[in-house]
Amino acid sequence: MLSGSIVALVTPMTPSGALDWAALERLVEWHLESGTNGIVPMGTTGESATLTTEEHLGVIKRVIEVVAGRVPVIAGTGSNSTAEAMHQTQEAQRLGADACLMVTPYYNKPTQEGLVAHYQAIAASCEMRLVLYNVPPRTACDLLPETVARLAAVPSIIGLKEASGDPSRIEVLRRLCGDDFILLSGEDAQTLEMLRLGAIGTISVTANVLPRPMAAFCRAWLDGDADEAAALDAKLQPVHRALFLETSPTPVKWALHALGRIDAGVRLPLLPLSEPLRTKVMAAVAAAQG
Numbered sequence: 001m002l003s004g005s006i007v008a009l010v011t012p013m014t015p016s017g018a019l020d021w022a023a024l025e026r027l028v029e030w031h032l033e034s035g036t037n038g039i040v041p042m043g044t045t046g047e048s049a050t051l052t053t054e055e056h057l058g059v060i061k062r063v064i065e066v067v068a069g070r071v072p073v074i075a076g077t078g079s080n081s082t083a084e085a086m087h088q089t090q091e092a093q094r095l096g097a098d099a100c101l102m103v104t105p106y107y108n109k110p111t112q113e114g115l116v117a118h119y120q121a122i123a124a125s126c127e128m129r130l131v132l133y134n135v136p137p138r139t140a141c142d143l144l145p146e147t148v149a150r151l152a153a154v155p156s157i158i159g160l161k162e163a164s165g166d167p168s169r170i171e172v173l174r175r176l177c178g179d180d181f182i183l184l185s186g187e188d189a190q191t192l193e194m195l196r197l198g199a200i201g202t203i204s205v206t207a208n209v210l211p212r213p214m215a216a217f218c219r220a221w222l223d224g225d226a227d228e229a230a231a232l233d234a235k236l237q238p239v240h241r242a243l244f245l246e247t248s249p250t251p252v253k254w255a256l257h258a259l260g261r262i263d264a265g266v267r268l269p270l271l272p273l274s275e276p277l278r279t280k281v282m283a284a285v286a287a288a289q290g
Contacts, residue, residue, distance in 0.1 A: 002072055002182050005037050005202060005211070006074065006202065007039055007203075007207040008043045009046055010253050013267065020263055024063070025066050026261070028063055030211065034215060035215035038071050038074055038201075040203055041060050043103070044135070047270070048076050050268070053087075053088065057092075060092055064097060074098060075099075077091075077092050078101065078105075080107055089125070089126050089130070100129070100131065104136075109141055112143075115143055115147055119151050123154045129156055129158045131161060133160070133161040133163070134161070135163040135164070136164055137164075143160075149173075152176075159181060161184045162187075163185075165190075167190040167193040170183055170194045184201050185199050186202070186203055189237060192221070192229065192233040205252055206239050209239070213235070213288060238284040238287060238288065241284070242284035243284075245281065249266070250273050254278060
């Protein structure tokens with residue numbers, strides 16, 4: 001169900017930080033026209049930490065409505081509160097999401113046993129398919145491969161977005177979790193290596209600004225054309241780096257603004273991309289488009 005280029009969708013905002021619903025709808029349609037294989041609204045790239053629960057669920061609802069079944073919608077419903085994650089996941093199920101992306105609890109720093117209990121409680125509270133999300137550089141919480149293997153035994157836990165910074169984990173995870181468990185890259189710059197080791201796609205930040213090239217890269221790999229995938233990846237690497245010159249999603253939202261896709265809004269405590277970095281980010285994007 002989940003493979004290829006899946007966008008970790010930004011949430012368009014006005015300069016005041018208000019949600020821009022029309023821009024959101026246009027972004028979704030652009031991704032569908034560009035070959036994006038799935039859409040993640042309200043992941044961490046969507047600034048989920050600074051949206052109210054009502055806004056959070058509203059964005060998920062609108063994306064599901066616009067997509068209208070054309071590609072999978074994987075709603076970001078993770079939280080550092082198990083009760084909140086359960087509520088948001090239940091609501092995403094009610095709204096018609098195809099799966100939910102569950103970031104590890106941030107700041108709390110639970111033990112591995114705490115992580116197992118957290119995800120088991122969410123799985124028991126609903127019938128939704130769940131994709132775990134491990135990103136320790138942002139959460140101060142590392143979901144270890146052996147813990148993922150325990151959770152993979154839960155029927156509704158179908159996969160993992162891995163962004164630990166160690167692509168070799170994919171090989172370990174594939175061995176521990178079996179061939180049916182979905183493994184997705186969460187690090188654009190490492191996606192090709194993760195695909196070589198057993199991942200079947202990516203949940204991508206870069207796909208926000210270059211949806212067609214990212215879709216072509218993943219399609220080439222999945223079609224067995226490793227040389228074409230490597231050539232496309234080499235062209236995309238400068239963009240992957242540029243989009244993390246400052247805290248994400250600040251650079252990618254600025255790039256989309258410069259491309260005329262969205263307004264320049266982000267929510268505090270984030271600020272628009274620093275002036276000295278804007279030329280570097282857009283030069284990388286322009287080179288990859290050429």
